[in-house]
Amino acid sequence: MIFRLKILYLLPFLIGYYLFYLEYLNLSSSSDLIKNTEIFHNITDESKITKNNLNIQKKEIYVEKKTAQNNLKKVEITISKGDTMFSILKKFNFKNKEIVNIIDEIQKLFDLRKLKINEKIVFYKDAKDEVKKIIINLDIDSILITEINKNIKVEKKILEKFSYQESKEFYIQESLYSDGLKNNLPQDILIKIIKLFSFDLDFQRDIRENTLVSVSYEINEIKENNKIEYKDINYALISINGKELEYFKFLTDDGFVDYFNREGKNVKKSILKTPLDGARLSSNFGMRKHPISGFNKMHKGVDFAAPKGTPIYAGGNGVVEYIGRNGGYGKYIRIRHNNDYKTAYAHLSGYKKGIYKGARVNQGEIIGYVGSTGNSTGPHLHYEILFQNKQINPLTLKLPSGKILVGEEFERFTRSLKNIYASHLNLLYE
Numbered sequence: 507m508i509f510r511l512k513i514l515y516l517l518p519f520l521i522g523y524y525l526f527y528l529e530y531l532n533l534s535s536s537s538d539l540i541k542n543t544e545i546f547h548n549i550t551d552e553s554k555i556t557k558n559n560l561n562i563q564k565k566e567i568y569v570e571k572k573t574a575q576n577n578l579k580k581v582e583i584t585i586s587k588g589d590t591m592f593s594i595l596k597k598f599n600f601k602n603k604e605i606v607n608i609i610d611e612i613q614k615l616f617d618l619r620k621l622k623i624n625e626k627i628v629f630y631k632d633a634k635d636e637v638k639k640i641i642i643n644l645d646i647d648s649i650l651i652t653e654i655n656k657n658i659k660v661e662k663k664i665l666e667k668f669s670y671q672e673s674k675e676f677y678i679q680e681s682l683y684s685d686g687l688k689n690n691l692p693q694d695i696l697i698k699i700i701k702l703f704s705f706d707l708d709f710q711r712d713i714r715e716n717t718l719v720s721v722s723y724e725i726n727e728i729k730e731n732n733k734i735e736y737k738d739i740n741y742a743l744i745s746i747n748g749k750e751l752e753y754f755k756f757l758t759d760d761g762f763v764d765y766f767n768r769e770g771k772n773v774k775k776s777i778l779k780t781p782l783d784g785a786r787l788s789s790n791f792g793m794r795k796h797p798i799s800g801f802n803k804m805h806k807g808v809d810f811a812a813p814k815g816t817p818i819y820a821g822g823n824g825v826v827e828y829i830g831r832n833g834g835y836g837k838y839i840r841i842r843h844n845n846d847y848k849t850a851y852a853h854l855s856g857y858k859k860g861i862y863k864g865a866r867v868n869q870g871e872i873i874g875y876v877g878s879t880g881n882s883t884g885p886h887l888h889y890e891i892l893f894q895n896k897q898i899n900p901l902t903l904k905l906p907s908g909k910i911l912v913g914e915e916f917e918r919f920t921r922s923l924k925n926i927y928a929s930h931l932n933l934l935y936e
């Protein structure tokens with residue numbers, strides 16, 4: 507009984523303490539509100555506020571500011587044909603005068619005529635349905651922010667990019683393009699692969715089932731606007747029946763980003779003008795008296811005199827499209843390099859083992875040996891370069907000259923290649 511009475515006596519004190527404690531909480535939270543004086547000044551008339559209701563006033567304003575920042579309603583407008591910034595802003599409850607002011611301010615930093623159809627403009631509206639913020643995408647990583655309060659503030663913001671690498675490996679069953687897409691390779695990267703190998707491969711004809719494609723590339727992600735930008739390929743391999751075409755990205759001493767194979771040969775390798783060692787040019791391209799028939803005839807290739815059995819190299823990466831006897835050419839090989847270029851080799855004494863019709867060969871690989879078969883007066887190689895199936899003069903052929911890395915630059919390339927390859931394998935098998 508006495509105990510209960512004591513509680514009743516204590517109750518007013520407890521309630522008092524509780525109220526005091528609430529007040530204390532209010533005060534402590536108000537310290538955060540000091541930062542919001544800007545809005546506070548705008549909305550309230552300080553002189554009329556007594557000390558007692560100051561906290562309450564501040565608290566209300568605090569809530570309002572929170573709404574203004576976090577609870578803005580996002581409205582996306584897609585620009586359609588015939589839209590102008592004026593017509594778009596007219597969809598919101600702006601007065602004409604306000605629209606003109608907004609456009610004037612934006613125009614100082616961005617030419618609104620550059621807005622394109624299907625681009626999106628994002629509007630943020632407050633609880634009173636008033637537009638407080640407009641965001642225009644300038645390009646993939648920059649936006650224009652227009653804030654509409656008492657004044658209109660326009661600023662350009664560069665969005666932060668997050669760079670990382672991605673690696674993919676897959677087998678082609680149908681085509682590089684369709685299997686690439688099936689394996690979630692971005693279209694941008696597929697186009698870059700096709701371009702990178704365009705001198706080595708004819709993607710229509712050379713790709714066999716189970717061709718392996720392995721690739722690593724750089725990505726920039728812009729989190730703020732959910733955009734992704736595909737950058738350079740770092741590494742790419744295409745392996746057809748065990749024949750590997752492989753390229754590494756490298757920044758050369760001249761400051762160019764280019765692609766090289768493990769031997770440091772540039773992707774833009776030209777077709778060899780002399781596909782054998784230690785040979786002497788014995789007959790040039792052009793009109794000449796034929797040594798056997800005696801008639802004047804167009805010589806559609808160049809002749810290199812060399813001892814019988816001298817190895818002949820493939821003039822470039824490609825596929826053997828003809829191997830065998832070919833009339834006056836004797837033993838003959840023709841290689842198709844890409845859509846435009848072919849090379850032909852005649853009067854051979856024999857073919858290298860393992861070279862057959864459809865075989866894939868790399869530049870510099872031995873394909874056959876010098877001989878004197880067909881219409882020939884002595885051991886020599888008759889060599890032709892064909893552009894769109896017409897013989898052209900190999901010695902005046904102008905192809906982009908492929909750089910070959912040597913010395914310190916090659917050493918630097920080797921180090922960079924190892925890093926690229928290691929991180930590619932890491933990403934594939936992690």
Ligand SMILES: [Zn+2]
Nearest residue numbers: 807808809888
């Ligand atoms: Zn000839």
